[in-house]
Amino acid sequence: MDCFQHAGTAAIGLCKHCAKGLCPACAADLGFGLACRGSHEAEVSDAHALWLHCQRMQGTQRSLRSLTPMYFLVIGAIMIGYDLHAGARTLTSSIALGLVFAFVGVVVALKMWRAPQIPATRH
Numbered sequence: 735m736d737c738f739q740h741a742g743t744a745a746i747g748l749c750k751h752c753a754k755g756l757c758p759a760c761a762a763d764l765g766f767g768l769a770c771r772g773s774h775e776a777e778v779s780d781a782h783a784l785w786l787h788c789q790r791m792q793g794t795q796r797s798l799r800s801l802t803p804m805y806f807l808v809i810g811a812i813m814i815g816y817d818l819h820a821g822a823r824t825l826t827s828s829i830a831l832g833l834v835f836a837f838v839g840v841v842v843a844l845k846m847w848r849a850p851q852i853p854a855t856r857h
């Protein structure tokens with residue numbers, strides 16, 4: 735394939751924005767891909783920054799999701815522990831709430847641990 739501006743000059747790659755063939759003189763190497771020098775460099779780096787941002791957001795959500803059961807268990811334990819420590823002898827509302835939190839944490843944890851095993855089940 736030839737450069738879209740210089741017929742007869744072999745293209746070294748495609749612009750990530752407009753997908754035209756670029757020769758070394760027309761290509762701007764941005765490190766993660768090529769762009770038309772002077773015309774699409776900004777578009778391509780913006781698109782890459784957005785993509786990186788999305789990747790990071792997805793990673794954050796994944797790690798937060800795996801922390802959810804721990805969060806419920808810890809909150810539940812703190813609520814129960816606090817009232818027991820304060821000398822509660824009966825089922826106070828915060829102990830009850832703490833038990834609910836801990837229960838939700840266990841249920842969420844069990845659901846999450848079971849979920850990845852479903853596709854592996856063979857009949």
Ligand SMILES: [Zn+2]
Binds near residue numbers: 752
């Ligand atoms: Zn371009």
Ligand SMILES: [Zn+2]
Binds near residue numbers: 760
């Ligand atoms: Zn060229």
